[in-house]
Amino acid sequence: MATHTDFMAEALKQAQKSYDEGGLPIGAVMVENGEIIARGYNRRVQDGDPTAHGEMDCLRQAGRRARYDGVTLYTTLSPCMMCAGTIVQFGISHVVIGEAENFHGNEAFLRENGVNVIRLDDPDCIELMSRFIAEKPTLWDEDIAGNDPA
Amino acid sequence: MATHTDFMAEALKQAQKSYDEGGLPIGAVMVENGEIIARGYNRRVQDGDPTAHGEMDCLRQAGRRARYDGVTLYTTLSPCMMCAGTIVQFGISHVVIGEAENFHGNEAFLRENGVNVIRLDDPDCIELMSRFIAEKPTLWDEDIAGNDPA
Numbered sequence: 001m002a003t004h005t006d007f008m009a010e011a012l013k014q015a016q017k018s019y020d021e022g023g024l025p026i027g028a029v030m031v032e033n034g035e036i037i038a039r040g041y042n043r044r045v046q047d048g049d050p051t052a053h054g055e056m057d058c059l060r061q062a063g064r065r066a067r068y069d070g071v072t073l074y075t076t077l078s079p080c081m082m083c084a085g086t087i088v089q090f091g092i093s094h095v096v097i098g099e100a101e102n103f104h105g106n107e108a109f110l111r112e113n114g115v116n117v118i119r120l121d122d123p124d125c126i127e128l129m130s131r132f133i134a135e136k137p138t139l140w141d142e143d144i145a146g147n148d149p150a
Numbered sequence: 151m152a153t154h155t156d157f158m159a160e161a162l163k164q165a166q167k168s169y170d171e172g173g174l175p176i177g178a179v180m181v182e183n184g185e186i187i188a189r190g191y192n193r194r195v196q197d198g199d200p201t202a203h204g205e206m207d208c209l210r211q212a213g214r215r216a217r218y219d220g221v222t223l224y225t226t227l228s229p230c231m232m233c234a235g236t237i238v239q240f241g242i243s244h245v246v247i248g249e250a251e252n253f254h255g256n257e258a259f260l261r262e263n264g265v266n267v268i269r270l271d272d273p274d275c276i277e278l279m280s281r282f283i284a285e286k287p288t289l290w291d292e293d294i295a296g297n298d299p300a
Contacts, residue, residue, distance in 0.1 A: 048213050051206050051236065060199050066292050085235020086201065090295045142216050145240045 004074075004096050007031055008122055011074045011098065014041040014054065015128055021046055024143050025132045028058035028075040037071075038062035044143055053143075055083040059090070068092045076125045078105025080144055088113040098125030102133055104148055154224075154246050157181055158272055161224045161248065164191040164204065165278055171196055174293050175282045178208035178225040187221075188212035194293055203293075205233040209240070218242045226275045228255025230294055238263040248275030252283055254298055 007029055014027025024042035031037065040058030043049055052060075055075050068090045078100035079087060087095055087110060095110060097119040110117050133140045157179055164177025174192040181187065190208030193199055202210075205225050218240045228250035229237060237245060237260060245260060247269040260267050283290045 044214065049210050050212075050214055050240070051201065051210050056201050060201050062200075063198050064194065064200055064292065067295055080235075081239035082232070082236040085230075085238075086232040088235075089231035089297055090200070091297055142214065145217055147239055147241055 002034060004118065004120060005122075007036065007072075007074045008076070008096065008098050008120055008125070010036060010039065011054075011076050012122070012124055012128065014039050015076045015125070018042050018046070018054075019128060019132060024054075024139065025128050026054040026075070026077045028054040028073060030058050030062050031072045031074065032070060042143070045139070050143075051082070053080060053083050055079055056086060059086065072096060074098075076122075077103050077129055078107060078119070079110070081106055081109075081147075084109050087115060094118075096120065098122045099129065101126050102129040103144065152184060154268065154270060155272075157186065157222075157224045158226070158246065158248050158270055158275070160186060160189070161204075161226050162272070162274055162278065164189050165226045165275070168192050168196070168204075169278060169282060174289065175278050176204040176225070176227045178204040178223060180208050180212050181222045181224065182220060192293070195289070200293075201232070203230060203233050205229055206236060209236065222246060224248075226272075227253050227279055228257060228269070229260070231256055231259070231297075234259050237265060244268075246270065248272045249279065251276050252279040253294065 019025035043052035084106035169175035193202035234256035
């Protein structure tokens with residue numbers, strides 16, 4: 001039986017893939033019934049798409065569906081307001097967050113809106129993201145339009 | 151000098167284009183310094199992309215930028231939580247909404263987060279969207295995952 005740590009490792013692989021492509025190293029996987037049904041990563045640099053955060057790309061890869069009850073979204077970094085709003089709108093019931101040290105994100109907003117949130121404080125997620133921010137601070141600032149809510 | 155009504159008419163043209171393609175008739179335009187810099191419409195049906203609401207597609211078409219101060223986003227329908235969250239995350243300062251009768255959306259959330267919001271209650275926007283909802287209720291329900299916050 002795969003654990004939260006196992007699925008987060010898969011999300012981190014997506015983040016690493018983006019890092020290796022010169023993009024923002026934030027990855028996500030969507031899990032249903034114990035299996036990964038979609039993977040995604042931030043594609044701002046790769047596709048020139050400001051809306052393609054890791055969570056958004058993962059939803060896009062998952063394709064159309066009527067409801068998201070019972071779906072768990074794993075993301076290496078705490079969700080920004082775009083991604084948190086998306087999780088709430090679509091009713092994604094469970095979110096597992098790799099870390100919130102490099103970006104505080106919107107855990108409180110998710111909880112207030114009934115989302116079950118777990119944060120792992122994963123050292124590998126923290127390390128990759130902090131390395132990236134040190135290397136490309138301007139690109140990171142652009143990705144969140146300078147706006148960390150915390 | 152173009153008015154809010156003129157720009158909303160352009161957003162409605164985008165909505166009509168999507169309707170004609172069999173998609174959800176919700177359109178948007180982004181305006182800066184009195185000129186339209188991007189257009190977009192809901193592409194759930196056309197691209198099989200659940201994240202491609204009209205506002206999101208418009209941001210994507212506008213491409214990468216560091217900041218959105220001074221940008222006005224015109225949307226034919228009141229923003230869902232995904233789109234409202236996106237507006238707040240990226241710091242889009244002004245939003246003009248065509249109507250909020252067919253979907254209440256998240257005007258209060260936008261205002262609480264400092265966004266300048268104007269709602270036009272445009273009868274043409276109302277008519278097209280209500281016609282679509284009557285014709286394809288299941289598709290409309292899917293687009294918002296059954297979740298209207300009001």
